[in-house]
Amino acid sequence: MNSATAIKSRPGLATMLLASLLLTAVGCRSHSAPTNTIPEAELTPQACLEELDLNNLDQALKRCNQIVAAHENNPAPLTDRSLLHTLLGQMDQACLDVNQALRLVKRQGAKADPMINHELTVRQESCKQRRSMAGKG
Numbered sequence: 001m002n003s004a005t006a007i008k009s010r011p012g013l014a015t016m017l018l019a020s021l022l023l024t025a026v027g028c029r030s031h032s033a034p035t036n037t038i039p040e041a042e043l044t045p046q047a048c049l050e051e052l053d054l055n056n057l058d059q060a061l062k063r064c065n066q067i068v069a070a071h072e073n074n075p076a077p078l079t080d081r082s083l084l085h086t087l088l089g090q091m092d093q094a095c096l097d098v099n100q101a102l103r104l105v106k107r108q109g110a111k112a113d114p115m116i117n118h119e120l121t122v123r124q125e126s127c128k129q130r131r132s133m134a135g136k137g
Contacts, residue, residue, distance in 0.1 A: 043070040048080035057088050075101035075108075075116055082123060095127035 048064035061084045068077040078101035085094035102120045105112040 043067055045071045045074045045076045048077050057084060060084055061088065073104060075104040075120065078104070079116055079120060091130060098123045098127055
């Protein structure tokens with residue numbers, strides 16, 4: 001191989017090298033489908049209403065469902081989810097969450113957060129009043 005042939009082959013070599021680098025980069029990229037799951041670090045009991053977008057309540061409810069599942073013995077996420085159900089007009093589901101959260105508060109006894117207890121008691125009264133009015137109608 002003379003020097004003229006070596007110079008002519010370098011552009012082809014550079015192209016092949018570039019192509020192999022691109023293929024390697026594409027091959028190393030993750031091919032997993034995107035998910036709507038929340039990173040575990042963000043699954044705090046208070047995270048249901050964080051970054052709440054009132055124009056996208058369905059997405060907020062999906063987020064909150066994951067948080068409720070991650071903290072099944074904590075009444076706080078259920079309390080927040082009941083609010084989302086109420087905003088979505090899903091009163092029966094809201095009342096179910098209130099009742100379930102109150103059961104958890106009772107299990108916690110003296111350790112229960114008094115503010116959550118009060119909020120749930122008020123919401124439970126609203127649920128009872130709604131059922132009572134529906135029975136009269």
